[in-house]
Amino acid sequence: MTTFANLDLIEPLRRAVAHEGYEIPTPIQAQSIPLLLEGRDVLGCAQTGTGKTAAFALPMLQHLVGTPAPRGKKIIRALVLSPTRELAAQIDESFGAYGRYLQVPHTVIFGGVNQSGQVKILRRGVEVLVATPGRLLDLMGQGIIDLGRVELFVLDEADRMLDMGFIHDIKRVLRVLPPRRQNLLFSATMPRSIADLASSFLNNPAWVEVTPNVKTVDQIEQRVMFVARADKRRLLAELLHSPEVERVLVFTRTKHGANRLVKQLDRAGIRGAAIHGNKSQSARRKALEGFRNGSNPVLVATDLAARGIDVEGISHVFNFDLPNEPETYVHRIGRTGRAGMTGIAISFCDETEGEYLRDIEKLIGQTIPVARDHAYECPQAEPPPLSQSRGSRSPRRRPPPPPRRSPRPRRPPRSSGPQRPAKPGSQGSANRTPAAGTSPSSDAESQPRHRRRRRPRRRPPQTD
Ligand code: AMP
Numbered sequence: 001m002t003t004f005a006n007l008d009l010i011e012p013l014r015r016a017v018a019h020e021g022y023e024i025p026t027p028i029q030a031q032s033i034p035l036l037l038e039g040r041d042v043l044g045c046a047q048t049g050t051g052k053t054a055a056f057a058l059p060m061l062q063h064l065v066g067t068p069a070p071r072g073k074k075i076i077r078a079l080v081l082s083p084t085r086e087l088a089a090q091i092d093e094s095f096g097a098y099g100r101y102l103q104v105p106h107t108v109i110f111g112g113v114n115q116s117g118q119v120k121i122l123r124r125g126v127e128v129l130v131a132t133p134g135r136l137l138d139l140m141g142q143g144i145i146d147l148g149r150v151e152l153f154v155l156d157e158a159d160r161m162l163d164m165g166f167i168h169d170i171k172r173v174l175r176v177l178p179p180r181r182q183n184l185l186f187s188a189t190m191p192r193s194i195a196d197l198a199s200s201f202l203n204n205p206a207w208v209e210v211t212p213n214v215k216t217v218d219q220i221e222q223r224v225m226f227v228a229r230a231d232k233r234r235l236l237a238e239l240l241h242s243p244e245v246e247r248v249l250v251f252t253r254t255k256h257g258a259n260r261l262v263k264q265l266d267r268a269g270i271r272g273a274a275i276h277g278n279k280s281q282s283a284r285r286k287a288l289e290g291f292r293n294g295s296n297p298v299l300v301a302t303d304l305a306a307r308g309i310d311v312e313g314i315s316h317v318f319n320f321d322l323p324n325e326p327e328t329y330v331h332r333i334g335r336t337g338r339a340g341m342t343g344i345a346i347s348f349c350d351e352t353e354g355e356y357l358r359d360i361e362k363l364i365g366q367t368i369p370v371a372r373d374h375a376y377e378c379p380q381a382e383p384p385p386l387s388q389s390r391g392s393r394s395p396r397r398r399p400p401p402p403p404r405r406s407p408r409p410r411r412p413p414r415s416s417g418p419q420r421p422a423k424p425g426s427q428g429s430a431n432r433t434p435a436a437g438t439s440p441s442s443d444a445e446s447q448p449r450h451r452r453r454r455r456p457r458r459r460p461p462q463t464d
Contacts, residue, residue, distance in 0.1 A: 002030040012101035026051030031208040041205040047188040074125030078152040083160040085110040111135040133169035158187040223371040226381035229350040237268035246315040253321040272298030319347035322356040326363040354383025
């Protein structure tokens with residue numbers, strides 16, 4: 001078995017990972033660290049939640065302290081590009097955590113905040129810069145950032161970058177990097193566009209993969225509940241009162257929906273906060289901090305805002321609205337059950353979302369078990385089974401008309417609640433989370449500029 005000790009990491013890094021509570025390297029770490037220490041370029045297919053930040057940050061730190069820059073002012077020697085502010089801030093905090101026993105100055109820059117604080121830190125000199133593309137190009141344009149001495153370049157979440165329309169920004173950054181450098185590209189999926197991008201700047205890369213392109217994390221117990229749209233919030237409130245539900249991430253499709261849900265939960269006596277692109281910096285920071293320290297056990301989020309949120313011990317993910325892109329489902333439920341922990345993902349499916357459910361099931365290659373033991377069961381919301389649904393040869397069955405009101409609850413509230421499976425040995429190793437993510441939304445927090453799938457939708461796409 002690979003251990004951190006036999007990965008040839010220097011002692012201060014081993015001490016730092018021990019401080020984080022990591023006992024053994026995750027598969028992506030065990031695969032990538034030796035390659036990166038050798039100086040190889042790496043193309044990694046891995047999602048957030050697999051430990052990929054340490055997979056690249058540890059060897060990068062080792063390289064930086066092992067080959068110190070000439071004396072004098074610190075120069076940017078490592079650049080990490082990340083699509084969202086939250087993810088960028090978390091990566092920067094990880095550099096802080098893993099480099100706690102080393103002297104490697106690092107910082108993060110992203111848009112949406114005044115640049116002066118960031119510029120001040122940059123002028124003092126940093127060796128590791130984590131950035132979202134917009135602010136990076138902005139400060140490069142102002143002559144504040146010079147990337148001419150970068151030795152290590154990481155493109156993280158490359159598929160999200162492309163989804164968000166950052167391809168031209170990435171190319172502009174690549175043009176100013178010095179030709180001799182070590183490159184890493186991580187992406188949760190590897191479509192043709194990413195492979196093309198990778199081959200444009202990676203030099204004979206080693207390929208590492210820990211998750212197949214799109215597979216549901218198998219420690220996550222998934223369930224779907226059929227419920228009328230009008231009853232979703234009552235059902236959610238009821239489930240949230242269950243003692244098994246500790247720290248909960250709830251996904252809504254829209255920002256407005258997130259706000260409204262938080263108010264409705266509040267009226268039901270449940271403390272929660274919303275996080276999305278329209279929230280102010282301080283509101284986002286407060287929401288995330290409250291979620292981390294447990295004072296706000298429920299975080300209601302839209303997809304873009306939640307991307308990369310890394311908070312330990314998320315017991316449940318609720319899909320209050322089913323995503324209309326099936327890949328998004330995989331990303332969402334990956335927020336729970338991280339680094340060896342079990343988690344539960346419960347999806348509400350109303351009378352208009354049956355097609356989304358079946359698309360998700362096709363993508364993950366399994367039928368999500370139906371939980372019917374709740375008070376708001378709505379049989380009309382259940383779509384025809386996969387064999388009869390779109391794409392099959394049998395004629396399409398029209399979904400039954402949505403009920404105006406759901407039937408009366410079959411049993412009193414509180415009797416139902418998600419059951420946490422008692423999986424032996426499911427605790428997993430400690431997955432400490434650096435207290436990051438306090439930064440605001442990304443300059444990427446905009447409507448993705450293009451979509452991968454084109455098909456008629458019954459509902460407008462995600463508006464965050
Ligand atoms: P990442 O994929 O980098 O976002 O990491 C996901 C989570 O796994 C974070 O909470 C990390 O602190 C945690 N983690 C990373 N490496 C390990 C490890 N070797 N053992 C346990 N937890 C880890």
